[in-house]
Amino acid sequence: MGELRAAIAIARKDIRNVSRYRFVVASQIFTPLYQGVLPALLFGASFAVAGHVVGLEKTIGTTDLTGFIFLGGVMSGLVATAFWAMAMSIRNEMEAGTLEPTWLTPTSREVIVLGRALGGLFWFAFSQVAIFAIGIAFFGLRFRPEIVYALPAVVLAIVAMIGIAYLLAAVVLLIKEANFFIDCTNFLFATASGAAFPVVLLPGVLQPIAYALPTTYAMDLIRQAGLGSRPLFDPALEYVALVLTTAIAFPIGLWAYRRADRRIRRLGTINQY
Amino acid sequence: MNATYLAGDLRALRAAGRMSLRQLRRYPTNLLGTIFWPVLLPAVWVLMGQAYSGGGEPAALDAFASRAGTTGVTLFVFVGYLMYMWLSALLWGPGTALRQEQIRGSLEAVFLTPVSRLVPLFGPTLTNFVWIAMDLVVMGLAAWLLFGVVLSVQGMLLAAAITLIGVPAMYAMGALFGAGVLRFGEIGPAVQFTRGGLSMLCGITFPIAMLPSWAQAAASAMPPTYIVDAMRGALLRSATVADLVPAAASLIGLAAAFAILAVVVFRWLEASARRSGMLGRY
Numbered sequence: 001m002g003e004l005r006a007a008i009a010i011a012r013k014d015i016r017n018v019s020r021y022r023f024v025v026a027s028q029i030f031t032p033l034y035q036g037v038l039p040a041l042l043f044g045a046s047f048a049v050a051g052h053v054v055g056l057e058k059t060i061g062t063t064d065l066t067g068f069i070f071l072g073g074v075m076s077g078l079v080a081t082a083f084w085a086m087a088m089s090i091r092n093e094m095e096a097g098t099l100e101p102t103w104l105t106p107t108s109r110e111v112i113v114l115g116r117a118l119g120g121l122f123w124f125a126f127s128q129v130a131i132f133a134i135g136i137a138f139f140g141l142r143f144r145p146e147i148v149y150a151l152p153a154v155v156l157a158i159v160a161m162i163g164i165a166y167l168l169a170a171v172v173l174l175i176k177e178a179n180f181f182i183d184c185t186n187f188l189f190a191t192a193s194g195a196a197f198p199v200v201l202l203p204g205v206l207q208p209i210a211y212a213l214p215t216t217y218a219m220d221l222i223r224q225a226g227l228g229s230r231p232l233f234d235p236a237l238e239y240v241a242l243v244l245t246t247a248i249a250f251p252i253g254l255w256a257y258r259r260a261d262r263r264i265r266r267l268g269t270i271n272q273y
Numbered sequence: 274m275n276a277t278y279l280a281g282d283l284r285a286l287r288a289a290g291r292m293s294l295r296q297l298r299r300y301p302t303n304l305l306g307t308i309f310w311p312v313l314l315p316a317v318w319v320l321m322g323q324a325y326s327g328g329g330e331p332a333a334l335d336a337f338a339s340r341a342g343t344t345g346v347t348l349f350v351f352v353g354y355l356m357y358m359w360l361s362a363l364l365w366g367p368g369t370a371l372r373q374e375q376i377r378g379s380l381e382a383v384f385l386t387p388v389s390r391l392v393p394l395f396g397p398t399l400t401n402f403v404w405i406a407m408d409l410v411v412m413g414l415a416a417w418l419l420f421g422v423v424l425s426v427q428g429m430l431l432a433a434a435i436t437l438i439g440v441p442a443m444y445a446m447g448a449l450f451g452a453g454v455l456r457f458g459e460i461g462p463a464v465q466f467t468r469g470g471l472s473m474l475c476g477i478t479f480p481i482a483m484l485p486s487w488a489q490a491a492a493s494a495m496p497p498t499y500i501v502d503a504m505r506g507a508l509l510r511s512a513t514v515a516d517l518v519p520a521a522a523s524l525i526g527l528a529a530a531f532a533i534l535a536v537v538v539f540r541w542l543e544a545s546a547r548r549s550g551m552l553g554r555y
Binding site for chain 1: 300309317327335336337463466470
């Protein structure tokens, strides 16, 4: 019970921290729009013939460019939340000099990441609702009712990403100046998950990596349910792969995080940055 | 007296440049970014282009050419992203340098020194020139090695020339933006917003013809629009020196306008920050 209270307290603190900066709150909504969604929409539309993106239909079986891009944004947002809000925020505590006091509280270290996950997911949900509202109001965004069938895929992807966040937090604790690492891996992870384009277009050597990520299957299931796009594999098989990769990612992440915690306490490097 | 101050400022500028070089050396993994981003960012957009064009469907490529003036999607994207990298360096540079000093609690100390305010604004970002040059080389190589795009010598020379002509305008724009730290503190979202806005307006990832007419008019007041268009002209449409003269003239005019605006805004915001005590707050 105490751990749950601690997780909620961390989440509340993170939510309050972000809400103090009005630009940061606005950027949660507008950054994905003007950095990802809108340029991609306009770029995609520049290939349109008589208003139809015929090339996209050939690639994935639907001309719904808007839906393809907005749903890709959901996965990009979830990945970014895990990388930045859950894992990299530990670095912010390091720089502010508050990591040691946090580490000295009787709360388990796992809760520290979990609390951040709750806070991050709050802002993720907030931004996605706003982005979808904008999409529906201004860009003709529409989904098939079957999109609700993809909800389990979203939940599983969230669990998987918390596991990945533990792994990343371990890296942040060890290498400290992890900005570049997080930035790059965040980008690669989202790209390899098929957020921007179908993973079949990736060079052959990178495709096995894409198929090892839980988010690849979640992304495909969401698009298949919401847009009726051509799936990579049979959806039932994709659900099995999603469950399996999540079941692997979470314990590995937790194990790595505990090892990193033990190492920094043994070496006394927790206050270094 | 003025010459003495100027010499002192130049020494301080050199010291700030050395400080930034030393910090770069301390975190060598950051150097990987100069290879990673200039290659991966445009490569992803090239693959997006393949997805949207159905792997190069003639009808889709013709539609793109009618809006962009070329079917060379790969080079179109790479040139756009060269500007994006430059914008990133400029916008993150001066603003972030001030913000880092603010977070570390050293901004007030720096502002108490008798050096010009241009020193803390530009000193730590002198190394940007090195990265822009590296981006040019890395992206040229990536376009060639990954996508088989071979650039003409004349095109490369003209693109380099237009880059040099655009430097003052771009730095003036970066300075104008960096001053915002003194007013708003947390600069990250503002960088994202400005970079995103400029990327949208200036035709970095898609043809400007896709924008509504009011946005196209706004784009004509932004230096990156002229640089990107001139570079695409040189590399994709075999433009000559004469073809690029109007773009060069526009860039010189915009450099003067942005520089004057930056000086006025920085002075105003600094005075406001001193009055409100914003320098030490974050």
